[in-house]
Amino acid sequence: MLYKMQNRKSNPARRSGCPLNASVEVLGDRWSLLIIRDMMLRGFSTFKEFLGSYEGIATNILTDRLRRLEEHGIIQAHADPADGRRLNYRLTAKGIDLAPVLTEMVLWAAEHEETDNQALVQLMQKDRTEFLAGIRRRWDEENRKAPKNGKKLQVVRSS
Amino acid sequence: MLYKMQNRKSNPARRSGCPLNASVEVLGDRWSLLIIRDMMLRGFSTFKEFLGSYEGIATNILTDRLRRLEEHGIIQAHADPADGRRLNYRLTAKGIDLAPVLTEMVLWAAEHEETDNQALVQLMQKDRTEFLAGIRRRWDEENRKAPKNGKKLQVVRSS
DNA sequence: CAGTTCACTTGTTAAAAGCAAGTAAGAACG
DNA sequence: CGTTCTTACTTGCTTTTAACAAGTGAACTG
Numbered sequence: 001m002l003y004k005m006q007n008r009k010s011n012p013a014r015r016s017g018c019p020l021n022a023s024v025e026v027l028g029d030r031w032s033l034l035i036i037r038d039m040m041l042r043g044f045s046t047f048k049e050f051l052g053s054y055e056g057i058a059t060n061i062l063t064d065r066l067r068r069l070e071e072h073g074i075i076q077a078h079a080d081p082a083d084g085r086r087l088n089y090r091l092t093a094k095g096i097d098l099a100p101v102l103t104e105m106v107l108w109a110a111e112h113e114e115t116d117n118q119a120l121v122q123l124m125q126k127d128r129t130e131f132l133a134g135i136r137r138r139w140d141e142e143n144r145k146a147p148k149n150g151k152k153l154q155v156v157r158s159s
Numbered sequence: 160m161l162y163k164m165q166n167r168k169s170n171p172a173r174r175s176g177c178p179l180n181a182s183v184e185v186l187g188d189r190w191s192l193l194i195i196r197d198m199m200l201r202g203f204s205t206f207k208e209f210l211g212s213y214e215g216i217a218t219n220i221l222t223d224r225l226r227r228l229e230e231h232g233i234i235q236a237h238a239d240p241a242d243g244r245r246l247n248y249r250l251t252a253k254g255i256d257l258a259p260v261l262t263e264m265v266l267w268a269a270e271h272e273e274t275d276n277q278a279l280v281q282l283m284q285k286d287r288t289e290f291l292a293g294i295r296r297r298w299d300e301e302n303r304k305a306p307k308n309g310k311k312l313q314v315v316r317s318s
Numbered sequence: 319c320a321g322t323t324c325a326c327t328t329g330t331t332a333a334a335a336g337c338a339a340g341t342a343a344g345a346a347c348g
Numbered sequence: 349c350g351t352t353c354t355t356a357c358t359t360g361c362t363t364t365t366a367a368c369a370a371g372t373g374a375a376c377t378g
Contacts, residue, residue: 015214017275019268020196020261026272027264030187030366037179047325055174058367063326073271085324085375094271100263102179105186108260109178112232112253113185116176189335206356217336222357244344244355 023101026072031057031065033105036074036091036098040135041120045088074098096139099132182260185231190216190224192264195250195257198234199294200279204247233257255298258291 015021027033038044038053050062057065066089069075074095080086103124110121124131174180186192197203197212209221216224225248228234233254239245262283269280283290 017273018193018196018213019265019272019274019276019280021193021214022268022272022274023264024189024192026268028187028189028192030183033183033187034177034180037177048323051325054177055180058369059326060328060368061366064366083324083376087325097267097271101260101267104260104263105182106178108256109181109185112256113178113181114176115178115181117178121178207354210356217338218357219337219359220335223334242345242355246356 026068026074027098027101029065031055031061032069033102035062035065035069036095037102039075039089039091040096040099040102040139045090046086047089069095090142091139096136099135103128103132185233186257186260188224190214190220191228192261194221194224194228195233195254196261198248198250199255199258199261204249205245206248228254249301250298255295258294262287262291 014025034053034055034057035050038050044050044053047062047066050066051057051059066075066077070077070089072094073092075089076092077087077089080088106121107124107128109115110118110125115121173184193212193214193216194209197209203209203212206221206225209225210216210218225234225236229236231253232251234248235251236246236248239247265280266283266287268274269277269284274280
């Protein structure tokens with residue numbers, strides 16, 4: 001098992017109460033933020049889409065990260081009403097609130113590292129507030145229609 | 160060896176050109192950001208101080224993270240002119256530019272997780288721009304006096 | 319109802335983290 | 349000026365986590 005099962009409430013033995021440490025314990029690995037990026041910026045929502053992302057995550061790691069993000073209340077899995085095999089993962093309010101973090105990380109890297117995707121970066125640089133408002137707007141819209149058809153899962157996880 | 164040695168310029172085989180991925184590859188682990196926090200917010204600068212931080216990093220991991228952060232140009236080691244044993248680590252301009260990232264991570268965790276240090280959080284919430292300006296100001300001051308006595312190391316690393 | 323797609327599992331190997339102990343260069347004290 | 353202490357590491361070993369490859373079962377598709 002990749003991660004020991006933990007009571008899904010609050011903080012099961014955190015290293016410290018520092019808020020930065022809390023963020024690091026949730027997001028401080030090589031994949032979680034990339035999954036959130038794919039959902040927030042590219043509109044991805046399924047296992048297969050995440051798998052196909054350029055960086056190439058392994059299936060077991062992806063499964064584990066999706067479970068962790070769900071345990072931390074950052075994403076939620078919804079059964080697709082049109083296809084029983086498919087799970088649609090969506091960002092929660094807590095998840096979409098990570099937009100400023102992602103934005104600052106993108107801006108920092110764009111300034112100090114060699115990176116691609118200048119279009120996105122320029123959007124962020126031009127008016128960060130408006131960029132964030134746009135992300136929020138899209139999320140609001142998706143959530144206004146989505147919960148009607150794809151209802152929350154009863155059984156979140158089998159094991 | 161904890162990390163394979165890599166040419167210290169630019170991007171030695173990055174997973175993708177996405178700026179977020181660049182940030183994640185540099186900062187996406189359980190310790191780097193905490194070390195940066197200690198330097199930025201608590202004024203720590205020596206190996207011993209980092210070691211004593213609450214989360215309890217191991218000596219070999221700390222050595223490795225300091226080396227990585229230095230390789231990425233986020234910190235710089237300076238020989239202490241008053242004590243030849245001691246190295247003073249200081250944030251570079253690239254390093255201090257991480258202040259907005261840290262701030263957003265702290266604010267996110269403060270809002271969505273159970274955390275301590277409400278004093279710091281309220282400072283950030285009240286006026287984020289002024290908070291960031293304060294960090295920058297302190298860094299400017301420290302750099303105005305520091306480079307005079309503690310000059311840059313000739314031999315950065317032995318191996 | 320044979321084949322395919324989707325979201326995982328399982329098994330194995332590689333890499334990284336964590337722990338304990340040791341070390342070398344330098345400083346402080348007597 | 350030699351013993352002791354401090355700082356910043358190394359080294360060796362064990363545990364945990366990540367990565368890679370292959371397989372599985374339920375659900376859809378032609």
